[in-house]
Amino acid sequence: MAYSDKVIEHYENPRNVGTLDKNDPNVGTGLVGAPACGDVMRLQLRITEEGIIEDAKFKTFGCGSAIASSSLVTEWVKGKTVDQAMTLSNKDVARELALPPVKIHCSVLAEDAIKAAIADFKKKREARQGKQSAS
Amino acid sequence: MKCWNCEQETRGRPFCPGCGKIAARPPGATFFDIFELAPSYDVDIPALEKQFRELSLRLHPDRFAQADARERRLSLEQTTALNEAYRTLKDPSRRAFYLLKLHGVELDREDAGVQKQMPLEFLEEVMELREELEEAMHAKDLTRAQAMAVDVTARQREALHEAAKALRALQAAPDNAELVRKASHEMGRVRYFTRFLEQVEEFEEEAVV
Numbered sequence: 001m002a003y004s005d006k007v008i009e010h011y012e013n014p015r016n017v018g019t020l021d022k023n024d025p026n027v028g029t030g031l032v033g034a035p036a037c038g039d040v041m042r043l044q045l046r047i048t049e050e051g052i053i054e055d056a057k058f059k060t061f062g063c064g065s066a067i068a069s070s071s072l073v074t075e076w077v078k079g080k081t082v083d084q085a086m087t088l089s090n091k092d093v094a095r096e097l098a099l100p101p102v103k104i105h106c107s108v109l110a111e112d113a114i115k116a117a118i119a120d121f122k123k124k125r126e127a128r129q130g131k132q133s134a135s
Numbered sequence: 136m137k138c139w140n141c142e143q144e145t146r147g148r149p150f151c152p153g154c155g156k157i158a159a160r161p162p163g164a165t166f167f168d169i170f171e172l173a174p175s176y177d178v179d180i181p182a183l184e185k186q187f188r189e190l191s192l193r194l195h196p197d198r199f200a201q202a203d204a205r206e207r208r209l210s211l212e213q214t215t216a217l218n219e220a221y222r223t224l225k226d227p228s229r230r231a232f233y234l235l236k237l238h239g240v241e242l243d244r245e246d247a248g249v250q251k252q253m254p255l256e257f258l259e260e261v262m263e264l265r266e267e268l269e270e271a272m273h274a275k276d277l278t279r280a281q282a283m284a285v286d287v288t289a290r291q292r293e294a295l296h297e298a299a300k301a302l303r304a305l306q307a308a309p310d311n312a313e314l315v316r317k318a319s320h321e322m323g324r325v326r327y328f329t330r331f332l333e334q335v336e337e338f339e340e341e342a343v344v
C-alpha cells in the first residue's frame with residue numbers, strides 16, 4: 001500500500017524521537033498499544049507549572065503510519081497548553097497525513113497516547129498536591 | 136435455517152440432515168457447526184482432519200457440475216466456508232481467537248473495546264522487549280535476538296495456555312465477563328508476542344542476506 005508524502009516525510013525524518021525521565025514530576029508518560037497489530041507507542045510530555053507543554057518525545061514500534069502519527073502529534077502539542085492538547089483529535093491527524101481507512105487506528109493510537117500522557121501527568125500532580133496539603 | 140428442499144432445520148451443517156441435499160449457510164452459523172462440533176477449545180485434530188477430507192470431496196464443485204444453479208452456487212459457498220473453518224480450527228491460536236470472537240471480542244477490529252485494553256504493566260513489558268530487540272538489531276547481534284525469541288516464544292505459549300483455561304471455563308459459564316476479559320488479555324499477549332517474533336524473523340532474514 002502506498003503511503004502519502006507526508007507519512008513518508010515523517011517516517012524518514014521523525015521529529016522528537018526519544019525519552020524523557022519518567023520519574024520527573026513534570027513528565028507525563030502515555031503508553032498505548034494496538035491489539036489488532038501488536039504494536040506499541042510511548043509518548044511523553046514535559047509540562048510547566050503553568051500547564052504549557054514544553055517538550056514532547058515519542059518512541060513507537062509500529063508501521064510507518066503509526067510512526068508518522070506520533071511524530072506529528074508531538075510536533076503539534078509542543079508549546080500548547082494541556083487544555084489545547086486535550087482537544088486534539090485523531091481526525092486532524094488522519095486528515096493531515098492523508099491516512100487510508102485501514103490506517104485510521106494509527107491516528108487513534110496517537111490521540112490515546114497524548115491523552116494517556118496528560119492523565120499520567122495530572123495524576124502525578126494531584127498526588128504531589130495531596131502530599132503538600134497533608135504536610 | 137430451514138432446508139430449501141425439505142424445510143428441515145439444517146443447523147449450520149453443509150448437508151441437510153433430513154434430505155441430504157447441499158444446504159445454504161445460515162447467518163450466524165459457526166465454523167464448529169460445519170463439523171457438528173460444540174464450540175470448544177479442545178478439538179480432536181485427527182478427527183477434524185478426517186472430516187475435512189470427507190466433506191471436501193462431498194462438497195467439491197466438480198461434483199455439482201451437472202446440478203442446478205442453486206446447488207452449484209452452494210457448493211462454492213460451502214467449500215469456501217469449509218476451508219476457512221478448517222484453517223481456523225486446526226490451529227490452536229487461531230481457534231482461540233475465533234472462540235474469543237464468538238464471545239464478542241474481536242481483537243482484529245480497530246474499535247477500542249474495554250475488554251481489549253491491556254494492563255499497563257504488560258505494555259511496559261512489550262515496550263522493554265521491543266527496545267531490547269532494537270538494541271540487538273543495531274548491534275547486529277543475531278544470537279541475542281534469537282535468545283530473546285526463545286524466551287518470548289515460551290511466554291507466548293504460557294499466554295495461550297492461560298487463554299485456553301479461561302476459554303474452557305467459559306464453556307460452563309458463557310456470561311462470565313471476567314473470564315472473557317481474562318481470555319481477551321491472554322490472547323492480546325499472544326498477539327503482541329507474535330508481532331515481536333515477526334520482527335526477529337525479519338531481522339534473521341536481513342542477517343542472512
